[in-house]
Amino acid sequence: MTIFVTGGAGFIGSNFIFYWKRQHPEDRVVCLDSLTYAGNLSTLKDVLKQPGFRFVKADITDRKTVWQLFEEEKPEVVVNFAAETHVDRSIEQPEVFLDTNIKGTAVLMDACRFFGTGRFHQVSTDEVYGDLPLDRPDLFFTEETPIHTSSPYSSSKAAADLLALSYFRTYGLPVTISRCSNNYGPYQFPEKLIPLMIANALHDKPLPVYGTGANVRDWLYVEDHCKAIDLILQNGRLGEAYNIGGHNEMKNLDIVRLICRELKKPESLITYVADRKGHDMRYAIDPAKIHQELGWLPETKFADGIHQTIEWYLTHQEWWEEILSGDYQNYYNRMYGSRLANGGQL
Ligand code: NAD
Ligand code: DAU
Helix, strand or coil: EEEEEEECCCHHHHHHHHHHHCCCCCCCCEECCCCCCCCHHHHHHHHHHCCEEEEEEEECCCHHHHHHHHHHHHCEEEEEECCCCCCHHHHHHCCCHHHHHHHHHHHHHHHHHCCCCCEEEEEEEHHHHHEEEECCCCCCEECCCCCCCCHHHHHHHHHHHHHHHHHHHHHHHCCCEEEEEEECCCCCCCCCHHHHHHHHHCCCCCCCCCCCCCEEEEEEHHHHHHHHHHHHHHHHHCCCCEEEEECCEEEHHHHHHHHHHHHHHCCHHHEEECCCCCCCCCCCCCCCHHHHCCCCCCCCHHHHHHHHHHHHHCCCCCHHHHHHCCCHHHHHHHHHHHHCCCCCCC
């Protein structure tokens, strides 16, 4: 079988490719990625030379190229990870989120329709449900929770979900959707909370916590996400969305403190900065549907996963140092320079 993995040079897509090559070595994997700032070909260096793997630098909004690749490869399955994914960047510049996340998804689905592809899986997010209040720990996102987005990022992902469901109903396209909570693990781009805090702590730089750090996220080890998508591809019902999350809610401040402890760095590095606009308070997934229908349960405990992740960043310093030394510094100065009350530089 040939599987297209879009966005495979990013964090979750690359982990999915490694997972797929281990679990389904007989399959041909074709990775389509336009290598934006978040895509890194060096992440894929071990699979690049393997038989049954092809990397193509391609933009999913580029209909002509996408068509050509479908014509050449005739994939049976497409898993769409390609997206603009950082909420803060979407607040700064929404337009590219609309292009990639909405139009790009439509182009891929049109190609699936045209070439009769057996499955289109859309990798979505729990952010489409908006947020939950901190004082109602009894509330969780189910697949029935209304879509209620907060940021341009989550709105673009919600639009793509709705489009995917409409392609199922209108054209009978064999679509499934997964909505996962926050992932952590190797190869996550250092603009996201956990790798950013690890990198800053290792450089003895301030650890910029938005607001009071009371916001809650529901953390899942990236490989558990990959396994869940595999199960959905095997046995998921068409036209359905599946929530993925492991009941592992943690306050941002507690995550940052834990990283300080693991790296033996002082908590005095923690610096409270201006809050994210429209900042979602709490995410919490109810994974009952995927558990009951497909038998999925997370396997990695947070204490083990975060320890392994910190170890990975310690032993792969060249991977993220290279990113920090490039254009990322301009982003960091722009994004964090204005967050301090006194206008100073972090
Ligand atoms: P990422 O930002 O690390 O990687 C995104 C990848 O997509 C990059 O390799 C980038 O080059 C590629 N890409 C971007 N625009 C493209 C385009 N127009 N054409 C082709 N490739 C393009 O993202 P991630 O964290 O790995 O997230 C992957 C998917 O999972 C996204 O759809 C995201 O919405 C979803 N998701 C992420 C999380 C999380 O915690 N990171 C949780 C739930 C869902
Ligand atoms: O829930 C799934 C989503 O998780 C995915 O759909 C997104 O693609 C992914 O980026 C992630 O979104 P978040 O906004 O939750 O992740 P981020 O790592 O940006 O932030 C996590 C929390 O930490 C959030 O409450 C904001 C806070 N934060 C983040 C950064 C980068 C800080 O306090 N300081 C920071 O410097």
